[in-house]
Amino acid sequence: MFTGIIEEIGKIKRIQKATEAIVLTIDAKTVLEDVNLGDSISVNGVCLTVTAYSQNEFTVDVMPETIKASTLQLLTVGSRVNLERAMAANGRFGGHFVSGHVDGIGTIVSKTRKGNAFYYEIQVDPRLREFMMLKGSVSVDGTSLTIFDVSNQSFTISLIPHTVLHTVVGDKQRGDKVNIECDMLAKYMHQMMANKSTPGASNRSGNMKDLLQQHGFTN
Numbered sequence: 001m002f003t004g005i006i007e008e009i010g011k012i013k014r015i016q017k018a019t020e021a022i023v024l025t026i027d028a029k030t031v032l033e034d035v036n037l038g039d040s041i042s043v044n045g046v047c048l049t050v051t052a053y054s055q056n057e058f059t060v061d062v063m064p065e066t067i068k069a070s071t072l073q074l075l076t077v078g079s080r081v082n083l084e085r086a087m088a089a090n091g092r093f094g095g096h097f098v099s100g101h102v103d104g105i106g107t108i109v110s111k112t113r114k115g116n117a118f119y120y121e122i123q124v125d126p127r128l129r130e131f132m133m134l135k136g137s138v139s140v141d142g143t144s145l146t147i148f149d150v151s152n153q154s155f156t157i158s159l160i161p162h163t164v165l166h167t168v169v170g171d172k173q174r175g176d177k178v179n180i181e182c183d184m185l186a187k188y189m190h191q192m193m194a195n196k197s198t199p200g201a202s203n204r205s206g207n208m209k210d211l212l213q214q215h216g217f218t219n
Helices: 066-070 159-165 184-197 202-207 208-214
Strands: 008-017 020-026 040-043 046-053 057-064 080-085 102-114 117-123 137-140 143-151 154-160 176-182
Touching: 020 176, 040 057, 057 080, 154 159
Parallel strands: none
Antiparallel strands: 008 020, 008 080, 020 057, 040 046, 040 080, 046 057, 102 117, 102 176, 117 154, 137 143, 137 176, 143 154
């Protein structure tokens, strides 16, 4: 589990390609301060497992399905990537719940400066758009951001100067691809409502009070 608050920007040092999978070696510093084998690190919003590390780099395996579903397939040696360690139980929770399981890829269709902020309009598949709501949360390349506008096929985010400087989202231009993870709570609620609307579900679940009582919650 992650928060979407990027800790540092790493750099791709090596890319080793297998038949379908790839192995990434990433230059880093902050995320290696207390690293152990098997730890989870978010790389541009994708949860990956540390398989080796040294004082200034770590290695992760990227499986075929992850390659297909994310922009990691577009990385080259020298590419900058957002890095975040898994959320510590005793730390501050400054973003929103981010699982590191990317839902899809978005395309930046416009980048506009307004005062000291940059507004990005990002086009996404309709199946992702339905989870977007005004003032809701979204993860873009692993960065927790607030949605400022929505349309039929896109949503808009705003980056403050700090986010521009300290995440790779600030490097993005029109036409670039980004990893999108929709708000976890929105996805759960959508699934619950979908299950409730299926034939026979109303008889099983009834209203929300009945649903809570079925799972041991009583007043």
